[in-house]
Amino acid sequence: MKFKFAYTFGRLLSLGLAGCVAAGDGFVDVDSLSDALSAVRMEAEGQSWSISSGDRIETNPGDVKFRANQGGDFFKFSKSVEAGTYKIVLRYATRNVYGKYDVKVAGSTVASLDAYSSSTGDRWTTATLGEKALSGNVEFSFQVTGKNSSASGYDLKIDYIELVPVEGAGSGGGGGSASTGGGGSASTGGGGSASTGGGGSGTGDPGESICGVKPGAATGHVAMENLCRGVVAVRSGEGNFISWRLMGYEDRGIGFNVYRDGTKVNGAPITNSTNYYDSGAPRSAKYTVRAVIGGAEQGDSANTRDGDAGTPTWERNYLTIPLRTPAGYDAGDASPGDLDGDGDYELVVKEQDTPRDPSQDGRTGQPKFAAYDTDGTFLWRIDLGINIRESEHTTPFVVYDLDGDGRAEIAVKTAPGTRDGKGEFLHTGPAASDDDRRDYRNGAGKILSGPEYLTVFSGVDGSELATIAYHAPYGSGSFGDNNGNRSDRYNATLAFLDDSGRPSVVMQRGYYARTTFGAYNYRDGRLSLMWSFDSSARGNGAYAGKGVHSVMAADTDGDLRQEIIPGGATIGPDGRGKCAVSFYAHGDALHIADLVPSRPGLEVFQPTESDGVPSYFLRDAETCEVLWRGPNSDGEGPGRGAADDITPDSPGGEAWTNTAGLFNAANGRNIGSRPREVNFLVWWDGDESRELLNGNTVVNFDGEGRGFTAEGCTSINGSKSVPTLSADLFGDWREEVVFLCGSSLRIYTTNHVTDRRIYTLMHDPQYRANVSAQNATYNQPPHTSFHIGGGMREPPRPNITVR
Structure with a gap:
């Protein structure tokens, strides 16, 4: 039997009877794998x-x-x-x-x-x-x-x-x-x-090509994912809607031809969008897309999951992934990553049995993570064991290609008793000599002592790759109390921190008072701590009490290295504090984007949750200068809020909370009634304004286009009413939404035609980092580093490379 394997930039990516559909060379058939040279x-x-x-x-x-x-x-x-x-x-x-x-x-x-x-x-x-x-x-x-x-x-x-x-x-x-x-x-x-x-x-x-996509122009700085074209086809009315990715590294003059069952269906190459409506097409049609560069048509761009014949048309606008969740467990947050290096995303899904808030006593189940291909194939399961509690606050995880081999890894906090995707206890670094049978839970079900680790797992099979001691261990009382309510709260994000442009993992512990961060690199098979930050260290007192229930990474000064934004402060890529607001700034929500396109840089909008401080404020992301603020709260404060460009009726972005009006982001002026929806956002229809996502429903605030309700599906995380995941997973630049629907996940995609062409948002380093952090605590929608909205400029070409 002959096998087929694909290589990209010389790295072997996948092995099987079928792989990516490559243009020209890019595949090698071999009678014996031992004859193949590796990069x-x-x-x-x-x-x-x-x-x-x-x-x-x-x-x-x-x-x-x-x-x-x-x-x-x-x-x-x-x-x-x-x-x-x-x-x-x-x-x-x-x-x-x-x-x-x-x-x-x-x-x-x-x-x-x-x-x-x-x-x-x-x-x-x-x-x-x-x-x-x-x-x-x-x-x-x-x-x-x-x-x-x-x-x-x-x-x-x-x-x-x-x-x-x-x-x-x-x-x-x-x-x-x-x-x-x-x-x-x-x-x-x-x-x-x-x-x-x-x-x-x-x-x-x-x-070398992957799925027919040539990444040769991707020779910039930040290491992003090498993705397939992401073709998706959906039945819509009396025809089929097809969309696909424009890569961040591709020339904006590139055109595309759409092929149905091998026959071109468009006239001139499509240059004003990355979608097409094939009127009158049959439900059984399969599609491929070919790029046109300098007048020359390239090879078919297909998806690994669909095989050589092309992408089949979905009867409805969602893809179903059957789950194999253990009895008594529920599927929760998910995060995407190209686990096997085939150019398509897989999903890592958190599973919980009896989650409890860190403020609550009682034992929980053992948190688990399961990986699924989007074709429904179950891949592996990691079990964190009894010494990690279940909750929204304790198990944030990062999924990304950390070592540059083309395949994503998973990074998460672990402890003695954790088993990897092969069912084996951790056995590297400090975990090599621990006691995996020991129970560190106290009588109240809390875990306030014992070894703590960060572990990187293989995305291919879930096996342990490396384990290191966690940067900020338990400290009785040092985080503000003695019962774990403050010390057992975490956030995590992917970030691009050093001059190499390669990714790091940032883990956060504490945000109500003492706030700590650790930046980790996994490279060449070695996991190391690059730097740590602690608000209790000398000179860092201004950074205590500035965190929210999420964290985001963004390049605030344009040097291609990202800063860390925990809320009311900015931490530099070198682990040194850059700035902090002068007041206590804890809250439930966090939004960093180009909310005011008329001024340079990024802005941060944040509601707060404390008496006697501004109830909400908008600040400069780099300097922490407060540009405008709400009145001081008399009581707990609003806590929740959102910000983005949701209507073309006012320039730039808008911001609102669950207790106040709708504000123009440029000056804080009240411009009308706020939306009822305050939890999540999504780019869904054909215009540039962002839609509102609450529970299982997408709502258009600007009155243009239409939303939808995912019937039979539910949101997760209680009153936060957030989706399992929302991100630009395939198709054009607009976002997919993943919902839990009984014993399955559904990935919903838009079928709205648009003439707006934007490169895949997953090639914007800020957006991709925000997607990685979405699963942490109170999930926040990802934001791009550039303005999307009414009157928007052409997005700048990202300075990226792909691996």
Whole structure:
């Protein structure tokens, strides 16, 4: 039997009888898996470097910097490589202090880099330098050849070198550089770009295809997911509605053709949207979409879950996932991630038996997490055990590709007694020597002592990958009480914190008073604590009592690194406090977005829940300057509120709480009656205004378009009335909503035609980070880093790469 496997950027992604539908090459049929070459990624910080006299290397989390003094200096290492022909891929940074280098592999120059750019901060790019036949012990060398006349130094920063097997070349392919830029130079000569094709902004080689999508232009900074086109087709009236993704890295001039059962159904390529209504089409139709780039039609863009024939038409506007929830348990929050690297999302679902608020005594069940493919396949289950309590507050989890291998991992707080997806107790790091049979619950059912960990699990099979001690252990009374009501409250989010653009996990403990954060990296099989923050530390007192029941990550200063927003404060990407409001700022809701497009930067809207402080306020996300505020509360305060652009009748966004009117975000003026719905938001219909989501119903506040009710489905988390998940999971930029419907999940998608074209929101780093944090405590809707609403500008192209 022959097997088919797909590779993207040289990493093996999936194995099976069917995989992604690739354009051209991208698949290899093999009679024996042992004959297949694997990609070799050499992380710069993991190599043994030899350097010229007087130079030095700075090792950072995720990269190294060459500190060179003059032309002719060198930095090199050697690596044993299996015989074969490889593409040579380099990820490096450009900056105003970086020089020119020859990159040599096995003694010959494969590229000449000019890493200068006018930027005062690192700007990352990925370039394919060429192809070369390699075997045995291979030397990789970087030699200084000079510097740009505007550069102030000879330095260079690199992330990794990757060797990608060339399909069909075997071990005897040709050597030398594949650059078309002339003489092996990988530089276009301007701004440090590394295109070998003589055009574009650092696009380099178009890369290997995944599901027929070529991610070659994704050579920016922030490491996002390599997704399929996400084609979805829904029966609508007397025809079928089809929509698909525009990738964040794709040129805005790209067009698309839609094929029904192999026959093109549109006229000219579609350039004003990423959806199409196929009037009169049969219910049985299957669809693929082909990109049109520079007038040339590309290959079919399908979804792994649908196979080669294309995407079938759904009879209704939802996809059903049968659940295998254990007896007595209920399915709760879910988070998406590409667990197997096939370019489509899977879901990780939290399961609870007897959840209790941290303020309540009593034992709970053992919290669990189950993974499902969207075709309904059950994948695995993790059991956190008796030493982690069940509640909305105690088990936030992050799902994302943390190590850059193309497959998502799961990060969550664990303890002795936790079993991974293979049914095994934790056995790495501090968990290797603990007592998994010990019960740390006290007589009131609280857990106030014992080992605490953060564990990263494989998305493929749920197995433990790494475990580390939790950054902020239990401390009797240190969080404000002695019964766990304040210490057993947590939030978590994905965040892009360091100069590498790679993801980190941020875990939060405490927010009523003492507030702590830990930023963790999982890279090269190692889980490490990058930094921690504690409001009880000297000089941090202003940051206590500023947290809400959620946390969000956003780049507040435009340096491509995200800040952490717990509520009334901003924590820098280096773990240092940036600013905090001057008053107690706990509340139930948190919204960070470009609510005032007429002013630079992002704004934070937050209601509060305390006597004698502003009942709600809008502040600058970077400086914490309060732009406007409500009256001081006489009592507990509103607690809940929301903000986004929900009507074109006023410029920019609007904000409201459950006790006050509807306010213009720019000035705080009351512009009318507030919506009754205050819990959640969703982009659903064809205009730019955001809709209101409450319980199982989508409501249009602006009076345009129409909402819907998910009959037979329920919201979760009690009075918060939130969905299991809402995010841009497939199709065009508008959001899907996941509801619990009896013993199944349903993923609802829109069937409204729109002429607004926006790239997939999951390629906006802020939105993707917010989606990862949605499951934490009081779920909040994700927001983009740019304004979506009436009079919106063309969204800026995100500075991203995909892995």
